[in-house]
Amino acid sequence: MNAVAVQSPPLPAEDNPDWDSGTAELGHVLKPGELDLSHKVILYLEDITVSFDGFRALNKLSLTIDAGELRCIIGPNGAGKTTMMDVITGKTRPDEGTVFFGQTIDLTRLSEPEIAHIGVGRKFQKPTIFENHTVFENLELAMKTDKRVWRSLWAQLDAAAGDRIAETLQLIRLAAHADRLAGLLSHGQKQWLEIGMLLMQEPKLLLLDEPVAGMTDEETERTGELFLSLAGKHSLVVVEHDMAFVKQLGGKVTVLHEGSVLAEGSLAEVQADARVIEVYLGR
Amino acid sequence: MRTPLLVRLGRSFDARSWQLLGLFAAFALIAVPIMHLLLPPEHPLHLSTWFITLIGKILCYAIVAVAMDLIWGYGGILSLGHGLFFALGGYAFGMYLMRQIGRDGSYQSDLPDFMVFLDWQELPWFWVGSDSFVWAALLVLVVPALIAFVFGYFAFRSRIKGVYFSIITQALTYAAMLLFFRNETGFGGNNGFTDFKRILGYSITAPETRVVLFALSALALIGTLLLARTLVISKYGRILTAIRDAESRVMFIGYHPLWYKLFVWTLSAMLCALAGALYVPQVGIINPSEMSVANSIEIAIWVAVGGRGTLIGPVIGAFIVNLAKSWFTVSFPEYWLFFLGTLFIVATLYLPQGVVGLWFSLRARLRRGGDKGAPATRGVGA
Numbered sequence: 001m002n003a004v005a006v007q008s009p010p011l012p013a014e015d016n017p018d019w020d021s022g023t024a025e026l027g028h029v030l031k032p033g034e035l036d037l038s039h040k041v042i043l044y045l046e047d048i049t050v051s052f053d054g055f056r057a058l059n060k061l062s063l064t065i066d067a068g069e070l071r072c073i074i075g076p077n078g079a080g081k082t083t084m085m086d087v088i089t090g091k092t093r094p095d096e097g098t099v100f101f102g103q104t105i106d107l108t109r110l111s112e113p114e115i116a117h118i119g120v121g122r123k124f125q126k127p128t129i130f131e132n133h134t135v136f137e138n139l140e141l142a143m144k145t146d147k148r149v150w151r152s153l154w155a156q157l158d159a160a161a162g163d164r165i166a167e168t169l170q171l172i173r174l175a176a177h178a179d180r181l182a183g184l185l186s187h188g189q190k191q192w193l194e195i196g197m198l199l200m201q202e203p204k205l206l207l208l209d210e211p212v213a214g215m216t217d218e219e220t221e222r223t224g225e226l227f228l229s230l231a232g233k234h235s236l237v238v239v240e241h242d243m244a245f246v247k248q249l250g251g252k253v254t255v256l257h258e259g260s261v262l263a264e265g266s267l268a269e270v271q272a273d274a275r276v277i278e279v280y281l282g283r
Numbered sequence: 284m285r286t287p288l289l290v291r292l293g294r295s296f297d298a299r300s301w302q303l304l305g306l307f308a309a310f311a312l313i314a315v316p317i318m319h320l321l322l323p324p325e326h327p328l329h330l331s332t333w334f335i336t337l338i339g340k341i342l343c344y345a346i347v348a349v350a351m352d353l354i355w356g357y358g359g360i361l362s363l364g365h366g367l368f369f370a371l372g373g374y375a376f377g378m379y380l381m382r383q384i385g386r387d388g389s390y391q392s393d394l395p396d397f398m399v400f401l402d403w404q405e406l407p408w409f410w411v412g413s414d415s416f417v418w419a420a421l422l423v424l425v426v427p428a429l430i431a432f433v434f435g436y437f438a439f440r441s442r443i444k445g446v447y448f449s450i451i452t453q454a455l456t457y458a459a460m461l462l463f464f465r466n467e468t469g470f471g472g473n474n475g476f477t478d479f480k481r482i483l484g485y486s487i488t489a490p491e492t493r494v495v496l497f498a499l500s501a502l503a504l505i506g507t508l509l510l511a512r513t514l515v516i517s518k519y520g521r522i523l524t525a526i527r528d529a530e531s532r533v534m535f536i537g538y539h540p541l542w543y544k545l546f547v548w549t550l551s552a553m554l555c556a557l558a559g560a561l562y563v564p565q566v567g568i569i570n571p572s573e574m575s576v577a578n579s580i581e582i583a584i585w586v587a588v589g590g591r592g593t594l595i596g597p598v599i600g601a602f603i604v605n606l607a608k609s610w611f612t613v614s615f616p617e618y619w620l621f622f623l624g625t626l627f628i629v630a631t632l633y634l635p636q637g638v639v640g641l642w643f644s645l646r647a648r649l650r651r652g653g654d655k656g657a658p659a660t661r662g663v664g665a
Contacts, residue, residue: 089535091531111539112531112534112535113534113535113537113538113539116534116535116536116537117537121535121536122535124531124532128529128531128532129529129532130524130525130528130529130532131528131529132524132528133521133524133525137521140518140521141518141521141522141525141533141536142536144537147536147537147538147539148539148542149519149542149543149546152517152518152519152522152538152543153514153517153518153519154517155517155518155519156286156518197532197536201536201537
């Protein structure tokens with residue numbers, strides 16, 4: 001009765017136009033559902049358009065994220081940042097355009113749990129954790145494992161899983177709060193717990209929507225250090241308003257405006273861009 | 284190392300809960316038969332037939348309440364049509380009881396009386412096999428499970444939630460009631476099934492039969508509690524409450540809420556059907572009014588009064604409300620619905636965790652400054 005969590009990719013290896021073009025790695029054969037990073041790109045968004053009742057939240061948005069990259073997305077309210085994340089994670093289907101994860105996986109054909117399963121993790125703008133579960137249980141539920149009903153009925157924690165949870169608890173500095181209800185944590189701690197849950201999923205791509213909102217300066221800085229240590233192993237896309245934080249992360253910055261890309265480059269470059277200054281009213 | 288299932292089952296309750304369950308089992312399986320069968324009627328400890336039937340009936344209701352708590356208290360899915368599954372279980376077993384009447388009906392025919400009355404010459408196709416106890420027992424579980432599965436699949440797949448889901452379940456049970464009211468449907472129309480004579484060849488009104496049915500209901504309730512408790516403390520149970528609290532987060536960490544909801548929904552329907560099948564031989568009648576919307580709402584009231592998300596609370600709630608009902612409907616029949624409505628409002632406004640929550644907070648207050656995160660606020664009490 002369980003749906004198979006991972007569908008085969010839409011294109012079998014033989015039908016993939018890049019398969020024998022010489023640009024792909026030689027002798028590389030993909031298993032169904034495996035992420036193909038042979039072009040060093042983990043995410044392609046191409047001409048994405050999403051309209052809500054005539055309002056174009058995304059307007060022919062095109063964006064690529066390299067494997068291992070740490071990318072910041074900025075833009076004024078209503079620029080389409082959250083809608084873009086909705087499209088990548090399967091919550092919203094684009095009216096037009098394609099979203100590819102690696103070379104072969106078409107994300108517009110997968111459901112939210114399937115996308116999560118193949119390695120896209122998402123942190124919401126408002127911290128979304130399980131408030132009636134303990135911190136430990138929150139991490140336990142997020143952990144990468146077989147997530148079908150039948151398995152969950154009989155699942156028991158083994159030592160390795162316990163170690164992984166303990167490791168993550170250390171990393172997000174909540175080890176002392178492991179048995180507390182998550183709802184009792186401070187706002188900043190909730191943000192960290194959600195980031196910890198994301199890490200337990202072992203995603204290849206992390207989408208982080210305003211991860212440092214409501215954090216103290218010290219917490220913000222520690223979050224920045226954590227993200228920098230994750231880059232390389234994972235790819236990160238961070239939507240943020242806090243320019244000091246964006247500066248700390250230091251990667252490439254993409255400015256969204258009215259549903260498409262306005263400018264792209266280092267923070268200094270985009271801050272010098274006349275159009276960006278105009279949109280931000282001198283900010 | 285994996286813990287064997289029996290050990291897990293043993294650990295699912297604490298020592299005191301096991302003692303209470305044991306006490307209850309001893310009462311239902313040993314004390315009740317002795318007090319009803321062996322003590323003479325004039326003895327002060329003699330239990331009357333009225334008592335056995337009333338409590339046996341409430342035991343069945345308590346199973347339904349626990350089944351409701353699983354989906355509502357733990358899954359956040361409020362069904363206002365659960366009476367449908369209870370009634371379907373009752374009807375499925377009622378078909379067997381009707382066939383057991385044999386030629387002792389008013390028309391001395393092989394067919395049930397209502398079919399003779401409708402001038403039917405032979406059994407409709409869906410009555411084939413209904414003279415077999417095993418077949419009937421199978422129907423009791425399979426038919427409600429299938430209906431729940433198909434209905435739940437489409438409802439959950441379309442992400443119908445909250446009050447919309449509740450309203451659709453109401454419509455479902457109402458439609459089924461109208462269908463069963465029709466004579467042509469083949470289930471006795473508005474009279475339903477009654478005048479049962481035998482079950483497995485034993486007289487259905489014999490005191491021994493009543494005691495056995497009572498004991499079976501008690502065992503079914505204990506089994507339901509064990510199953511439900513094991514389920515809610517498993518990883519599955521934690522995911523279920525997570526879906527209740529933050530469904531989108533559950534989806535984005537890779538679980539399909541559809542299958543998680545569908546599992547508990549179907550299981551809940553099957554438990555209701557089992558309760559219905561135990562209920563019908565004890566009260567001696569099943570008719571379409573069991574599918575009325577009011578009946579299903581009453582189930583939700585038992586759970587709300589007892590305490591959602593506590594498992595034992597709904598059992599207590601089913602007893603409180605139904606004992607009050609049997610007293611009210613004799614003493615002041617015209618005020619019963621007012622009382623029921625008041626009870627629901629009071630429970631919703633002042634007792635969000637029901638009587639069990641009240642008990643926990645009183646105990647915490649007595650111990651003064653006890654842990655603020657008492658089990659009641661977590662929604663996972665024993």
